[in-house]
Amino acid sequence: MEPEELSGVLDAVRAFVRKDVVAAEDEIETSDRIPDGIRATAAAMGLFGYALPEEYGGMGFSAYEDALLAIEFGWTTPAFRSMFGTNNGIAGQVLVNAGTESQKKRFLPGLASGQLVASFALTEAEAGSDPSGLRTRAVRDGDDYLITGQKRFITNAATAQLLMVFARTDNATSGTKGISVFIVPTDTQGVTIGPKDAKMGQRGTATSELFFDNVRVPAENLVGEVEGEGFGTAMRSLVKGRIHVAAMATGMAFRLIDESLQHATTNSQGGQKLADFQLVQAMLAESQAEAQAGRALVLDAARAYDNGSDRLISPSSAKLFCTEMVGRVADRAVQIHGGMGYMREVAVERFYRDCRLFRLYEGTSEIQKLIIAKQMVKGFKG
Numbered sequence: 268m269e270p271e272e273l274s275g276v277l278d279a280v281r282a283f284v285r286k287d288v289v290a291a292e293d294e295i296e297t298s299d300r301i302p303d304g305i306r307a308t309a310a311a312m313g314l315f316g317y318a319l320p321e322e323y324g325g326m327g328f329s330a331y332e333d334a335l336l337a338i339e340f341g342w343t344t345p346a347f348r349s350m351f352g353t354n355n356g357i358a359g360q361v362l363v364n365a366g367t368e369s370q371k372k373r374f375l376p377g378l379a380s381g382q383l384v385a386s387f388a389l390t391e392a393e394a395g396s397d398p399s400g401l402r403t404r405a406v407r408d409g410d411d412y413l414i415t416g417q418k419r420f421i422t423n424a425a426t427a428q429l430l431m432v433f434a435r436t437d438n439a440t441s442g443t444k445g446i447s448v449f450i451v452p453t454d455t456q457g458v459t460i461g462p463k464d465a466k467m468g469q470r471g472t473a474t475s476e477l478f479f480d481n482v483r484v485p486a487e488n489l490v491g492e493v494e495g496e497g498f499g500t501a502m503r504s505l506v507k508g509r510i511h512v513a514a515m516a517t518g519m520a521f522r523l524i525d526e527s528l529q530h531a532t533t534n535s536q537g538g539q540k541l542a543d544f545q546l547v548q549a550m551l552a553e554s555q556a557e558a559q560a561g562r563a564l565v566l567d568a569a570r571a572y573d574n575g576s577d578r579l580i581s582p583s584s585a586k587l588f589c590t591e592m593v594g595r596v597a598d599r600a601v602q603i604h605g606g607m608g609y610m611r612e613v614a615v616e617r618f619y620r621d622c623r624l625f626r627l628y629e630g631t632s633e634i635q636k637l638i639i640a641k642q643m644v645k646g647f648k649g
Contacts, residue, residue, distance in 0.1 A: 268326070268327070268328065268329075268332060273332055273335070276317075276326075276336070277335060277336065277339060279312065280312070280314070280336060280339045280340075281339050281342075283308065283309075283312065284339055284340065284342050284343050284347070285342060285343075287305060287308070288305060288343045288344070288347050289342070289343050291305060292343060292344050292614065292617070293612075295344055295346055295347075295470065295471040296344070296470050296471070296617060298471075299463075299470045299471055299473075300471055301346060301347065301350050301471055305347070306350060306381075309347075309350065309351060309381070310351075310380065310381035313325075313326050313379075314351050314355075314381075315351040315354050315355070315378065315379060315380060315381035315384075316351075316354060316355065316359075316375075316378060316379025316380065316381075317333070317336060317355055318333050318355035318356065318359070318360075319354070319355060319359055319363060319375055319378060319379045320363060320371075320375070323371055323372070323375035323376050323379055324375065324376040324379035324380060325355075325375070325379040329569070329573045330507055330510055330569040330570075330572040330573050331566065331569040331570055331572075331573055333355075333507075333510070333511055333514070333569070334510055334511065334513075334514040334565050334566055334568075334569040335514075335566070336514075337511050337512075337514035337515045337518065338514045338515075338517055338518035338521075338562065338565075339518060340515055340518060341514065341515040341516065341517060341518020341519040341520075341521070341522065342518050342519070342521065342522045343522070344469075344470075344471055344617070344621065345469050345472065345515065345519075345621050345624075346469055346470065346471025346472040347471075348515060349422060349423065349469070349471075349472035350423075350472070351381065351384075352422070352511075353384065353385055353386055353387055353422055353423045353427075354378045354379075354381070354383075354384060354385055356387075356504070356507070356508045356511055357387040357431075357504040357505060357508050357629075358378075358385035358386055358387040358429075358431045358504075359375070359378050359385060360503065360504040360507060360508075361387070361431045361448060361490060361500055361501075361504055362374055362375055362378075362385075362431075362450075362490065363375070364500060364503045364504065365448070365490050365491045365496060365500040365503075366490055366491060367490075367491060367492055369487075370450065370487075370488075370490065370491075374429060374450065377428075378429075383428045383429055384423055384426050384427045384428055384429070385423075385427060385428070385429040385430070385431060386421050386422060386423045386424045386427040386429070386430050386431065387421070387422070387431050387504065388418045388421050388424070388430045388431060388432045388433065388451075388477055389401075389418070389431075389433045389501055390418060390419055390420050390421065391403065391416070391417060391418055391419060392417070392419060395631075396630045396631045396633075396634040397634070398433065398443060398446065398498060398501060399441055399442050399443050400441060401433060401434075401435060401446060402416055402417075402435070403415065403416025403417065403418065403432070403433065403434040403435065403479065404416060404434055404435050404436075405432075405434035405435065405436050405447060405449060406436075407436070407486075408483070410485060410486050411483050411484060411485055411486060412434075412436075412449065412483070412484050412485075412486060412488075412489065413481045413482065413483055414432060414434050414449065414451065414457075414479045414481075414482040414484060415479055415480060415481055415482070416434060416479050417476065417477065417478050417479070418432070418476065418477040418479075419476045419477075420464065420474045420476075420628075421474060421475055421476070421477050422472060422473070422474050423472070423473065424453075424460050424473070424474070424475040424476075424477055425460060425463055425473040425475050426473065427453055428452060428453055428454075429450060429451070429452060429453065430450075430451040430452075430453060430458070430477065431448055431449075431450065431451075431490070432448065432449045432450075432451045432477075432479070433446055433447070433448050433497045433501060434446070434447060434448075434449060434497075435447075436494045436495065437494075437495065443498040444495065444498070445494075445495055446495070446497035446498045446501075447489060447490075447493075447494045447495060447496065447497045448489075448490045448496070448497040448500055448501070449484055449488050449489055449490065450484070450488040450490060451479075451482060451484050451488065455482055455483070455484065456482070456483070457479060457480040457481050457482035457483070458477070458478070458479060458482055459477070459478040459479075459480070460475050460476075460477060460478075461475045461476035461477070461478070462475065463475055464476075466624075467620050467623060467624075468617065468620030468621040468622075468623060468624065469620075469621050469624055505629055505630060506572075506578055506579070506582050507572065507582070508629045509582040509583060509585065509586035509629050509630060509635070510565060510568050510569050510572060510582050510585055510586070512586055512589075512590065512625055512628070512629050513561070513564070513565040513568070513582075513585035513586045513588070513589035513590065514565045514569075514589070515625065516561065516589040516590045516592065516593040516622065516625045517558060517561040517562050517565055517589050517592075517593070519593050519596075519597075519618060519621070519622055520554065520557070520558040520561060520589075520592060520593045520596040520597075521558050522614075522618065523554070523593070523596045523597055523599075523600040523615060523618055524551070524554050524555060524558060524596065524600070526600060526604075526614050526615050526618075527550075527551060527554065527599070527600045527603045527604070527615070528542070528551065530603060530604050530607070531547055531551065531603055541603065547603055550599040550602060550603055551599075551603070553595075553599065554595075554596040554599050554600070557592045557595065557596060558592070558596060560588075560592070561585075561588060561589040561592050561593075564584065564585050564588055564589065565585040565589055567581065567585075568581035568582050568584065568585035579638060579642045580638075580639055580642045580643070583630070583635040583638040583639050584635070584639055586629065586630065586635050587632055587635035587636065587639070589625075590622075590625035590626045590632065591626060591632060593622045593625060594622055594623065594625075594626065597615065597618055597619040597622050598619070600615040600618070600619070601615050601616065601619050
């Protein structure tokens with residue numbers, strides 16, 4: 268995308284987020300859903316397909332452009348981004364990276380327009396950040412596959428029309444080989460979507476359990492029409508998603524700093540503005556420095572992803588640092604607000620709960636450390 272065009276998109280999204288979405292944050296928190304008007308506007312702006320290829324109706328954002336946009340999304344409730352995040356990210360990228368041309372033409376235009384929502388159905392009770400414990404199975408039956416198993420914590424499952432379902436297609440019961448991925452419409456017989464999970468935060472975005480009871484899907488719905496490619500496909504989607512989550516965390520850190528500054532400069536203790544106390548200034552300064560470091564790191568990681576120079580250490584480093592960083596910034600924001608920071612009507616209290624999930628999905632902080640260290644040792648020349 269040309270710089271002027273990108274700047275126009277970022278400006279439009281920034282204005283929409285800060286004017287309309289921020290104004291709806293309390294409603295989203297209370298109702299646990301995104302207002303229809305906000306969804307319609309997001310679809311009209313192309314946000315359901317900004318990271319999908321232009322030839323299928325998307326905007327074709329690079330990882331760097333995606334990161335800049337995600338920083339803007341981070342200014343408000345994560346539920347806003349989650350509404351279309353699976354289409355652009357982990358679910359949509361399954362089709363972009365591994366789908367056949369026929370599968371891309373069949374499904375990507377609907378995802379890009381927002382007419383379809385897709386979910387990434389990988390996680391199970393014994394297969395989270397490490398998919399080697401995956402137990403869901405897909406058995407060939409003539410021209411079809413029969414899928415049986417259970418998934419958990421699946422984002423947008425309650426509103427999705429399509430599921431990218433990871434299942435074992437060989438006789439192995441563990442390990443990363445023999446995992447395949449299937450496109451499964453949610454209205455297929457044998458698919459059951461559980462109730463929305465009751466979560467600590469991020470209200471307005473739904474996660475649910477999924478149950479598959481001999482779900483029959485045609486062989487043409489095997490992504491790429493090749494068995495055993497599911498693990499690699501999942502990892503490619505997750506790596507790019509880690510940059511996006513890191514950018515989201517960075518955007519939220521800047522919002523938390525803004526909330527802290529507003530409180531510190533307009534409230535007093537003992538006749539003195541909070542912002543005049545040096546220990547408050549120290550907390551503000553630490554948060555600003557960390558947020559700026561996070562922004563630089565995530566944009567550097569995005570550039571490395573785009574030019575292919577590093578799609579392992581940099582995405583994991585950005586995800587690790589930025590998601591841990593926003594937790595520290597949120598904690599300081601609550602501290603700066605004092606007792607008010609513990610009250611539900613205050614934005615920093617909500618963000619304190621919301622940001623905790625960033626350290627868990629798209630691979631936990633512990634998994635990122637293992638990835639980083641493994642690649643460091645592997646690449647060390649002595």
